[in-house]
Amino acid sequence: MFSKEAGPIGIFDSGYGGLTIFDKIREQMPEYDFIYLGDNARAPYGSRSFDVVYRFTRQAVIKLFEEGCQLVILACNTASAKALRSIQQIDLPQLDPERRVLGVIRPTVEIIPEITSSGHVGILGTAGTIHSHSYSIEIGRMFPAVQVTGEACPMWVPLVENEEFDSPGADYFVEKHLTHILSVDPMIDTLVLGCTHYPLLEDKIKQFLPEHVRVFSQGERVAESLKEYLVRHPEMDRKLTKEGRSRFLTTESAEKFSEAATIFLHYPVQVEQVAVD
Secondary structure, three states: OOOOOOEOEEEEEOOOOOHHHHHHHHHHOOOOOEEEEEOHHHOOOOOOOHHHHHHHHHHHHHHHHHOOOOEEEEOOHHHHHHOHHHHHHHHHHHHOOOOEEEOOHHHHHHOHHHHOOOOEEEEEEOHHHHHHOHHHHHHHHHOOOOEEEEEEOOOHHHHHHOOOOOOOOHHHHHHHHHHHHHHHOOOOOEEEEOOOOHHHHHHHHHHOOOOOOEEEOOHHHHHHHHHHHHHHOHHHHOOEOOOOOEEEEEOOOHHHHHHHHHHHHOOOOOEEEOOOO
């Protein structure tokens, strides 16, 4: 069904946020080839049901397989929370047992003990990610002594995508959620940005936090985890092309995606519009 030849690493997100993950991965792995796919026509995923997120994510993964990707990273916390396990357990054995799909939640969870001293961690994310309890479940499974508090921040993605993330208007929505999560558990000393859009709000977030509360962004950790994975799995590394090339695909307007990408990458990119169904 799919080509067995070596191909690029696929990186998928419902929209633009995954570009913050892509940027860190390419920074650490510049020799590899990448295809980034944003399902912008159907974004955001944060408020959609499990079934819809799974169906959309599965379609995107198949599209990246058709483009030659042997390995796909779900650079989207909502997709990782609602679709990854089903794709790994149900779809891959049927589609191609030798291909791999990885998410962003597990790499973040693995280093939780290294980033908290109090053992109290807050997760800031979309409604979909928070209501899935994926972080709480994974952290509870690996580190049962850690206390996890989730806070859904539904307005934060629109703030970023409308380039309002550094505006005075963002203050209300940022301060509101930070005040609430720290009132629920005042012992929190680490806040995980559980949405790939949120790193663009990091400076704003820090303005409203006590000095002892750390803000943790996923990008570098996901990149490190991917490098570690390929060291452990040289058979997959051999299936990845390494010519330093990147392609960008979107399900909506290529021109709009290119303009928005400069917010996340700080440089323009050439984009292709594709259909995913």
